[in-house]
Amino acid sequence: MYQYTQVKESTALGMDIKGVKRYILSLDNHVSIVEALTAFCKEKEIYAGKVSGLGAVNSATFRFLNPATLQYVDKTFEEQMEITNLTGNISCKDKKPYLHLHITASREDYTCIGGHLLDARINGACELFVEDYYLTAVGRRQDEETGLNMYKF
Numbered sequence: 001m002y003q004y005t006q007v008k009e010s011t012a013l014g015m016d017i018k019g020v021k022r023y024i025l026s027l028d029n030h031v032s033i034v035e036a037l038t039a040f041c042k043e044k045e046i047y048a049g050k051v052s053g054l055g056a057v058n059s060a061t062f063r064f065l066n067p068a069t070l071q072y073v074d075k076t077f078e079e080q081m082e083i084t085n086l087t088g089n090i091s092c093k094d095k096k097p098y099l100h101l102h103i104t105a106s107r108e109d110y111t112c113i114g115g116h117l118l119d120a121r122i123n124g125a126c127e128l129f130v131e132d133y134y135l136t137a138v139g140r141r142q143d144e145e146t147g148l149n150m151y152k153f
């Protein structure tokens, strides 16, 4: 589902970076980004972290939360798109890694669409950087006012 390497934990000054593991990932073609990234986070037991990356997909489902009604509106786009930016965080919910991802993707006419990412299917490549703040675990709690799963510190 993915290949990866771990970034060596030393700087040009020869100092160790404490508390962060960094990975470079290449997700396999045609897989689900959320499925593959969740599997990686489970393998590495990442419960607090950061995701960023780029790639290409031919299907992506975005989610929009209407703050007035607290209703989710999901929409799937079935077309070839470049991921111009994928950004997100990793936390812990129900003792499992929990992904919160946002994406901007460009279409054939070079315009962009984006939003909260529910999932996307790779068609081409997907290259990600993952930072694991491995000395930390951050939970989630349901917030009544916003309907969101907020950080719980």
Ligand code: FE
Pocket: 100, 101, 102, 116, 117
């Ligand atoms: Fe979101």
